[in-house]
Amino acid sequence: MLKKRLIPKFLLRDGRLVKYTRFFDNERIAGNPVTTAKVYNDYGVDELIVLDIVPSEQSRGRVVEIIERMSEEIFMPFTVGGGVGTLEDVNRLLRAGADKVSVNSEAVRRPEFVREAARTFGDQCITVSIDYKKMGERHASVYIDGGREHVALDPVEWALRCEDFHCGEILLGSIDRDGTMEGYDLDMIHEAARRLSVPLIVSGGCGSLQHAIDALEAGASAVAISSMFLFTDHSPIKLRSHLASRGLDVRTSASSRN
Amino acid sequence: MSEVAIVDYGINNVRSVRNAVDYCGFNPVVTHDAAAIADASHVILPGVGAFGDAMSNIRARGIDEILERHVREKGKPFLAICLGMQLLARTSEEHADGNAPYRGLGWFDADILRLQPNDPRLKIPHMGWNIVTRERDHAVLANIRDSNLAFYFVHSFAMHCNNQSDIVGWADYGQPVTAIVAKDNIVATQFHPEKSQDSGIELVGNFLRWNP
Numbered sequence: 082m083l084k085k086r087l088i089p090k091f092l093l094r095d096g097r098l099v100k101y102t103r104f105f106d107n108e109r110i111a112g113n114p115v116t117t118a119k120v121y122n123d124y125g126v127d128e129l130i131v132l133d134i135v136p137s138e139q140s141r142g143r144v145v146e147i148i149e150r151m152s153e154e155i156f157m158p159f160t161v162g163g164g165v166g167t168l169e170d171v172n173r174l175l176r177a178g179a180d181k182v183s184v185n186s187e188a189v190r191r192p193e194f195v196r197e198a199a200r201t202f203g204d205q206c207i208t209v210s211i212d213y214k215k216m217g218e219r220h221a222s223v224y225i226d227g228g229r230e231h232v233a234l235d236p237v238e239w240a241l242r243c244e245d246f247h248c249g250e251i252l253l254g255s256i257d258r259d260g261t262m263e264g265y266d267l268d269m270i271h272e273a274a275r276r277l278s279v280p281l282i283v284s285g286g287c288g289s290l291q292h293a294i295d296a297l298e299a300g301a302s303a304v305a306i307s308s309m310f311l312f313t314d315h316s317p318i319k320l321r322s323h324l325a326s327r328g329l330d331v332r333t334s335a336s337s338r339n
Numbered sequence: 340m341s342e343v344a345i346v347d348y349g350i351n352n353v354r355s356v357r358n359a360v361d362y363c364g365f366n367p368v369v370t371h372d373a374a375a376i377a378d379a380s381h382v383i384l385p386g387v388g389a390f391g392d393a394m395s396n397i398r399a400r401g402i403d404e405i406l407e408r409h410v411r412e413k414g415k416p417f418l419a420i421c422l423g424m425q426l427l428a429r430t431s432e433e434h435a436d437g438n439a440p441y442r443g444l445g446w447f448d449a450d451i452l453r454l455q456p457n458d459p460r461l462k463i464p465h466m467g468w469n470i471v472t473r474e475r476d477h478a479v480l481a482n483i484r485d486s487n488l489a490f491y492f493v494h495s496f497a498m499h500c501n502n503q504s505d506i507v508g509w510a511d512y513g514q515p516v517t518a519i520v521a522k523d524n525i526v527a528t529q530f531h532p533e534k535s536q537d538s539g540i541e542l543v544g545n546f547l548r549w550n551p
Contacts, residue, residue: 082511083467084489125536127468153358157536158491178354180493180534205464205493249466278462302467332468332489 084332085324086127086303087293087317089310090284091117093133093163096143100307102260104212104228111311115150121310122155124317127332129159130252130282130305132183132210134227136164145177152178160208160252171198175206183252185210186225189232189239192246199247208282209243210252211236213269221269228256237273244279251277252305255285262288262308265296274300290315290323297329342368343547344379346406346423348396356385356420359533363544373405381547382406382415385533386422390431390451390496391441393422403444411446414524418479418546424520424527425451425498433496447520447527449500456513464495471508471518471530479519479526479545480507487538490518490530497529524551 091114092099098111111117118129129151133144141164148161161174162183171182182202188195188209199207212228213221213236223234240251253273255266265286274281280302287293287306296304309315324331343360345353347369360367360383368375376382384406386393397403410417419427430440431451443451454463471488473480480488492510498517500506507519507526518529526546532539 083465083469086467122536149354152355154362156355156359156362156533156540158534175352176354178352178358203464205466249464278460280462280467333486 082330083302084127085297085301085330086282087320087324087331088128088130088282088303088305089121089126089317090130090305090307091132092307093131093140093144093147094135095140096147099134100260100311104256104259107260114147118151118155121317122157125321125332126157126317128157128303129155130183131159131161133163140164141170141173145173148174148177148179162208162210166194168198168201171202171206175202181206181208181249183208183210184248185212186230188243188246189223189225189234192242195243195246195248199249203249204247205249207248208250208252209240209248210254211240211243212254212256214256215266224256236269237276240273240277244277248279250280250282250302252282252284254283254305258286259284260308261286262313264288264292265299265301265304267295267299270296270299270301288313290320293320294324294327294329297324341378341380342366342375344376344382345369346376346382346384346402347371348393348400348402352387353385355531355533356383359540359543360547362540363547365547371400371402371405373401376405376409379415381549382410382417384417384419384423384426386420386424386426388422390422390425390433390443393426394441394443397426406444410525414551416546416549416551417525418543419525419527420533421494421529421531424529425496427520427525427527428498431496446525447498447500447505447522448502449498449505449517449520451496452499453496454494454512454514454516458513461513464493465512465516466493467491468535469510469512469516469530471510473508474506477507477519477521477526478549478551479521479542481545483538483541490528490532490535490539492516492518492530494529
């Protein structure tokens with residue numbers, strides 16, 4: 082049966098690895114993405130997600146170059162996104178070495194794009210990335226354009242529509258928890274995992290080994306993690322052994338030494 | 340040093356396969372040229388895309404005849420990956436839509452059928468890391484421990500073998516999924532070794548050092 086996945090998430094700004102809190106505050110430069118990816122590869126992570134958070138013509142070229150360099154030495158699936166709005170964008174990233182391409186704002190603006198991209202490149206190639214904020218206790222709302230533009234969509238309802246458009250998986254990210262390391266939005270994960278049939282990758286808030294367990298037990302297929310791996314001593318090796326010891330079905334690999 | 344031919348039949352992305360061969364210390368050449376394939380020490384048939392299109396491209400370029408001669412007759416070591424493995428079957432029902440199934444190369448007495456997991460919660464495609472159970476030993480699995488036999492799969496169709504002795508390994512996805520088949524100088528994987536980290540690279544390296 083399929084394994085639960087541990088996925089470092091890289092945010093790129095002008096080709097540099099960066100990290101914020103709640104999308105905009107507290108910018109930190111977190112190193113060279115290719116070097117960091119190699120370290121994670123040695124740690125035996127299952128996939129990588131790479132998102133260009135301020136896409137421009139220039140940054141697109143840098144992202145392609147970074148993915149090409151990563152794919153020379155790192156042999157695992159890559160999901161790449163940020164500013165993807167045309168079939169040519171998808172094609173360019175797949176050719177550079179991406180296995181899946183993540184679509185966010187353009188999916189909201191033009192939902193038919195998800196269907197077109199899935200039909201052209203295969204459902205498994207298209208991940209829809211959804212960022213949301215809580216609006217009071219009971220409601221949440223989708224944001225696009227890197228958290229800048231509010232749209233009147235419930236994240237789970239929107240995810241279900243994307244599933245109808247044949248996306249291969251959903252990357253669901255809480256803006257409120259991004260970079261806080263205070264734990265995932267478990268209520269949302271429960272709800273989304275219960276209703277979705279495609280795999281659910283969750284993002285935003287992981288700061289401890291227990292947080293990752295909580296998210297996987299709440300139904301996530303995969304946990305996306307950035308701050309915890311970048312800024313604490315919890316490495317993917319440590320997380321993987323801990324998850325395995327707690328009975329979660331994760332991959333063991335030669336490099337993770339467990 | 341002789342080269343490793345990665346057969347180019349017009350599919351989008353062979354970059355990771357080429358990079359994996361290079362990483363293992365061998366010289367990849369992406370080609371559909373008969374002389375280059377004849378000169379190569381090993382041949383790899385990668386695969387992404389749809390069965391029907393792939394077979395038409397292979398026939399249009401005469402690759403079927405080149406492979407028949409150099410792999411089947413002369414015994415050059417040969418690895419087929421994902422759709423490449425499926426092309427070795429007799430037929431595939433992929434996108435046949437009720438018409439006669441597509442004809443493959445027919446190197447294995449096997450047919451390609453849509454995955455039908457017995458649990459409705461299991462999605463198609465079968466995508467992600469799954470464990471492969473070793474049915475028998477094979478040179479490409481040398482030095483890979485059973486606990487590390489996890490590989491990355493992305494597919495909606497799978498091979499059903501009539502000859503059980505062709506099966507080297509299988510995965511469980513609500514049904515047994517043929518994961519590795521082999522006979523003589525031919526080996527094929529349903530998963531992507533070039534995306535399966537250490538175990539995948541080990542498998543590619545084992546193949547490139549294999550002299551059946």
